[in-house]
Amino acid sequence: MTRQQEVKVLKGLRGENEKWAAATRELLRQHNVTMINLIGGPGCGKTALLCRLAEHLGGSARVAVLEGDVETTYDARRIAETGIPVRQLLTGGACHLEARLVHAGLQELPLADLDFVFVENVGNLVCPAEFDIGERAKVAVVSVTEGEDKPEKYPLVFRLAGAVILTKADLLPHVPFDAPSLERHLRKVNSTAPLLITSALTGQGVRETADCFGGWRT
């Protein structure tokens, strides 16, 4: 395939994705559901944080999760243990969730009974940022073991993020990680997104994260 043909195919795929994202926005608007797209590298703690959030929000908000992975249903099973509705979305190889797959997943959730849908995107800081899935906000997730420079190395996801979550804060005494330095790197690409410091182990920052998401309620 020539470069020109590749560009044409890519443009077609993006156009198709935008159509599904728009349809999803309309579906969520009809049901007054707020969808939040969590994006972070493999193992940064997305599922662990969602389990904690589910516990925290359980009493006050009606929540469901769409779990994006390349393979396995491990994460959906972890979420299911918290008692909230969950569907596993498998990409079968793709490094990101496309809007069409998310739209199909939403059809399987009891939207009329929900306030929030959290989407855990495939573990990756690059591709998921490039695909609109019809969400209210993207949230960038980065852990204290990944380094302070991630916002400048992977700028798109941090630039588009409505909030940034630093995870595994309980490990701060044990790793050479400087949270103020992460914030300086973040402010070079995003001057407004709140930086939330969390630990799924201790529960630190979970309430603040839930409050931040609550502020996005449509």
Ligand SMILES: Nc1nc2c(ncn2[C@@H]2O[C@H](COP(=O)(O)OP(=O)(O)OP(=O)(O)O)[C@@H](O)[C@H]2O)c(=O)[nH]1
């Ligand atoms: N110390 C500590 N470990 C954590 C925390 N959150 C997650 N972990 C650990 O980090 C590892 C990965 O956590 P997951 O929640 O599976 O991370 P993930 O981002 O969902 O991973 P993928 O879905 O594979 O991209 C597990 O061993 C967790 O127990 C935390 O707050 N503190």
Ligand SMILES: [Mg+2]
């Ligand atoms: Mg996960």
